Amino acid sequence: MVRAIVGANWGDEGKGKLTDMLAEKSDIVVRFQGGANAGHTIVNHYGKFALHTLPSGVFYDHTTNIIGNGVALNIPVFFNELKKVTSEGVPMPKILISDRAQMVMPYHVLFDQYEEERLGKASFGSTKSGIAPFYSDKYAKIGFQVQELFDEEALKVKIKRVLETKNILLEHLYHKPPMDAD
Incomplete structure (x- = not known):
């Protein structure tokens, strides 16, 4: 059953x-x-x-x-x-x-925290656990699946590519230091 x-x-x-x-x-x-x-x-x-x-x-x-x-x-x-x-x-x-489960990345948590900080009194009351930024990346098809952990070279390339965009937001929207791909 x-x-x-x-x-x-x-x-x-x-x-x-x-x-x-x-x-x-x-x-x-x-x-x-x-x-x-x-x-x-x-x-x-x-x-x-x-x-x-x-x-x-x-x-x-x-x-x-x-x-x-x-x-x-x-x-x-x-x-x-x-x-x-x-x-x-x-x-x-x-x-x-599942090898297709997507992972919450450290920057998802940071973006959740930074967005609440940026919004101030207009914040939406996030748990600051990265869920909204995670789903945004999942639907934008730039999230990371568990299976990607098993191809280290491809993982490094994708992390570098994704962080190029994330770092623009970190520096220019949130006025925070960029993340290093390493």
Whole structure:
């Protein structure tokens, strides 16, 4: 049986709690969209956990957890969350990450922070986690997919190309120092 839990894109709808309830009897739990800007709290026999990236199935040995290509994957946040969960006694979960998942880059977080700073009182209340700049790049087709990590030379070329544009914004819109491709 396949079950899909889809919200109205508002957040705080109980999707995470419902997923956690169903994960106990599921073979596979797929996180298919969204980023680490929001999350949900799970309380179980291991303790209390705030998940932002990890699928709710990570607490069950029999469950394979998948991070799909629609997820805004912030790799340091992912590994920190995984480390926190396992340091609390949760066995290392089975996790697969789509090679087409796109990554939140460090400059996405900076641009989110700088835009809030630039807007001042007119700011929109961002979580400053890079989500809006991430999706802007994804739809402009200049984002980075996980699969690109495995071709170092092509990755370096693309980073250099993308930073040429990003540095113009950093210097001339936000009046911040440019980023070095290295």
